[in-house]
Amino acid sequence: MDLGITGIHHVTSGASGAQEDVDFFTTAVGLRMIKQTVLFDGTKPIYHLYYGNKNAEIGSVMTTFPFRQAGFTGRQGSGQVKTTGLTVPQGAAKFWAERFKRLQFASGAITERFGQRCATFTHPAGLGFEVIEDPADTREGWTTADISADVAVRGFHSVAMSVQDTEEMERFLTEGLGFVKVATDGKHTRYGIAGGGPGKTIELVAEPERRQGGWQFAQGLVHHVALAVPTETEQTAVKAHLEGLGYTDVSEIKDRNYFHSIYCRSPGGVLVEIATSDIGFEIDETKEHLGEKLHLPPWFEPRRAEIVAPLEPIVVPAHATGR
Ligand SMILES: [Fe+2]
Structure with a gap:
């Protein structure tokens, strides 16, 4: 069954401070700042910051909501993305572990899973990340x-989701979305x-004893994982397919300015988004100037002063933009 899903589109997580998040992703991890905007839902002004690889490709886009100012905190547990995996070249895990x-x-430890070297690290808000060596990833x-x-x-290699019950989540990934089971290593099972x-993999981590984590907007929690489809045509088909299988908690299409999105609460607990790839980040600034200033969607622009005033001022380092 091919529903037209091409891989991971983006991962969206709750950070803490805004400048702290910018410094972490652009300086420590070395990602490119590709968009500064705001959260489109709710009533409190909150940044939505986007980071990515050299070409700001779908599948490399890490996005965050810095929730410290809003005071949104949550509880980690099962039913969440436990670790967000980033691909690095063969032999690079040592560099990252030491860095x-x-x-x-991080502790500096290097581990191995599915025959690949990995090094875990933790975002200042407590979010779990790892770098995974994979020579098959040719993105820049x-x-x-x-x-x-x-x-x-x-870009992203994979996300590892902690679930209490892998059986129903596996059905959601395979029958619901078209993933194929690849391999198991300990309590990790990979689906492609x-x-x-790279960029086309989800891992389920079987943790039946781990208590359920929170689902709300919160610093320290991955809010959702978005999977990519080319256009609304495939997106609409995925929605109908999921509803036909009984996964009826699928949202209507939402306009995220840079893509259109639907959201479905998976049976394992993780919120899964299906996002289109046909709009992109260059609709309001050129590729050379991505991420340099704050952009609001057209429907928020009349309220710019009111939205921007309470936001923590941020400085994006020159090395993260402008090439
Ligand atoms: Fe999203």
């Missing part, structure tokens, strides 16, 4: 003075879509 240890985001990483192309992050591999 994150020096910067106090963003480089900085101390992160060269031979170690730079290529569109051929699998």
Whole structure:
């Protein structure tokens, strides 16, 4: 069954402070700042910050809502993305393990899963990340003075979801979305879509004893994982397909300015978005100037002063934009 899902589109998580988040992703991880905007839902002004690889590709886009000012906090647990995995070149795990240890985001340990070297690290808000070596990932990483192309992050490799019950979640991924089971390593099982591999992989982590985590907007929680489809045609088909299987909690299409989205609460608890790939980040600024200033969607623009005034001022380092 091919519903037209091409892989991961983006991952959206709750950060804490805004500047802290910018510094973490652009300086420590070395991602490119590709968009500054705001959360489109709710009533409190909150940033929505986007980071990505050199070409700001779908499948490399990490987005955050810095929730410290709003005071939104949550509880980690099962039913959530436990670890967001970023691909790095073969042999680069050592560089990242040592770098994150020096910067106090990690212990410096290198582990191995599915025959690939990984190094875990933790965002200042408590979000779990890892770099995963995978020579099959040929996407171009963003480089900085101390992160060269031979170690730079290529984009997402995979996300690892902690679930109490893998059976129903597996049905959702395979029958519901078209993923194929690839392999199991300990309590991790990999599922691939569109051929699998980097950017096209989800892992389920079987943790039946782990208590349920929170689902709300909160610092320290991954809010959702978005999967990519080309257009609203495939998106509408996915929605109908999921509803036909009984997964009826699928939202209507929402206009996210840079893509259109639907959301479905999966049986494992993780919120899964299906986002289109046909609009993109260059609708309100050129590729060369991505991420340099705050953009609001047309429907918020008349309220710009009121929305921007309470936001924590941020400075985006020059190395994260402008090439
Ligand atoms: Fe999203």
